Amino acid sequence: MNVLITPAMVGQVIISGILSGVLYAMVALGLALIFGVMRIINVAHGPLLMLGAYTTFFLYQGLGLNPYLSVPVSMLVLFGVGVLLERTLVFRVVDAPELSSLLLTFGISIALVNAAQLAFTSDLRSVEYLTGSWVIGAFAFSKPRVIAFVFAAGLTAAAFLFLTYTRLGKAIRATSQSREVAMVCGIDVNAIHRLTFGLASALAAAGGALIAVIVAIQPEMGQIWTFKSFLVIVLGGAGNYPGALLGGMLLGLVEQLASLFLTTQLSEVVAYVLLVLVLLVRPTGLLGGRQT
Amino acid sequence: VKRLAAVVLVVALAALVFYPAVGTGYGTRSVLQVFMWIALAGSWNLISGLTGYVSFGHVAFFGAGAYTAGILIVSSGWSWPLATAAGGVAAVVLALGIGWPCLRLKGPYFAIAMLGLNEVLRALVSYFEGLTGGGNGLSLPTLDATVPIYYAMGLTAVAVTVGARLIIGSRFGLRLMTIREDEVAAEALGIPTFRHKLLAFLLSAVGPGIAGALTARDQGYIEPLSVFPLATTITMIVMTLFGGKGTVWGPVLGAVVLFVAQEVVWARYPYVHPLLFGAIIIAVVLAMPRGVLGLLQSKYRLPRTI
Secondary structure, three states: OOOOOOHHHHHHHHHHHHHHHHHHHHHHHHHHHHHHHHOOOOOOHHHHHHHHHHHHHHHHHHHOOOOOOHHHHHHHHHHHHHHHHHHHOHHHHOOOOHHHHHHHHHHHHHHHHHHHHHHHOOOOEOOOOOOOEEEEOOEEEEHHHHHHHHHHHHHHHHHHHHHHHOHHHHHHHHHHHOHHHHHHOOOOHHHHHHHHHHHHHHHHHHHHHHHHOOOOEOHHHOHHHHHHHHHHHHHHOOOOHHHHHHHHHHHHHHHHHHHHHOOHHHHHHHHHHHHHHHHHHOOOOOOOOOOO | OHHHHHHHHHHHHHHHHHHHHHOOHHHHHHHHHHHHHHHHHHHHHHHHHHHOOOOOOOHHHHHHHHHHHHHHHHHHOOOHHHHHHHHHHHHHHHHHHHHHHHOOOOHHHHHHHHHHHHHHHHHHHHHOHHHHOHHHOEEOOOOOOHHHHHHHHHHHHHHHHHHHHHHHHOHHHHHHHHHHHOHHHHHHOOOOHHHHHHHHHHHHHHHHHHHHHHHHHHHOEEOHHHHOOHHHHHHHHHHHHHHOOOOOOHHHHHHHHHHHHHHHOHHHOHHHHHHHHHHHHHHHHHHOOOHHHHHHHHHOOOOOOO
């Protein structure tokens, strides 16, 4: 418990909060895309992130591949996994009641975690590639977190550019605004669903690859990310993609601030209280979102 | 047929009442477990099967009941029946705190809020070490009460099932199912949906709270990982889905069949167990969304309130 809180500590907390916030935003953007386009909350989003982390780990351990070079590889692999999941299972519940899609993705999530336990064991793995910090003045910047921040910011920006300016990105946004009208305009909605699921899985994989250098990798690392990603899109407003950025930053800052006053053990509790408060006060998100 | 079913039911209940007197310790314990699963699956069915609001964290109520009872027994020396009642009350209070903000909104918010609740309670229990023993767990004074707990758990299972029968046969139950089918239409019909959902949710918390308290007393030792496992939520979901969600006997059927299968077959392959459950969930959702009983209902003429 810290008794004395100096301005330098607050500054440090803000830096850490922003560094992890962009990572949250990137992963949550994937969840938000699937929710926006397919009206499905993908409970297996976190476990897909876990698979991304393992991909990076094995590439590093087996081939000695630089973990940052493996980010695109992980993304590509998980893009494939996502497309496969959509084509075989998820597409069947797109129009079903949400009970079905929630339960189905929950089943997928359990199966993925257990398959990972069987295939990779529950041993904690780590990619010991980069440690230490850059110190500038009174502040320390953890090296892997800064690099993760740069990657996440770049990928998030790329995703936004893609959604805003390319034909495919516009088709995705059109589908999320109205499936029927998109279909009438000649957009292959089923292909868009597959693409969206693949992209979202790739964003989760990027998150997994980047945190593989920072935290321990184990099969159950993913579930909490489903929850945090959801919290981020609730904070930002469901269906409001830029809102994810704000939500991610906010979650990062709140968690880090809470760690000043409480033990890190309770950071999930703080995030949870935040979720309940937002749902009570402003259920459409801080920026306001589209009603579902 | 109806009379035959009634006779079978009475005979089965009578057999279960006399079982502890003749059965082995292992057998009694196994039946006790089945009772627990019936109570848990039946309770999950009340909220998720009837209203369609999926609870991914129902084990939170189990754990809350277990810790409430455990703390009261250890710190305040309460007798276990009283502590069990307190466990049920604690679960309802927790459900009120979560349901109030989260049930105003549509399904996904509630589902994910419940998914997080479990982690949060586990973290809280570990944090308040003074009261809960933290990660070291909480040891209750030794007491051999397996037989009374057997009856208490059996009573809980019966109460949950009878409660489900009464609810499903009532206007309240019909309104809940209307919410499941189309909440906007239900609202338009003048059903105060929020109050109905909240009441169903509070009722669904009682069973797990009591079952958790009884399990804590029976096992004599609780720790965060043993009373808040995601696996328990998964199991009650699988049992209800398999038997038939939204039915009276579906959770009972699912609990008995899957528990026996678990003991006989899967206990030998503990590592693939969750994988199998995940696969069952996927298969049931895609292939027979209304479970075994739903399948039978559509093939034969069976009463709606089965």
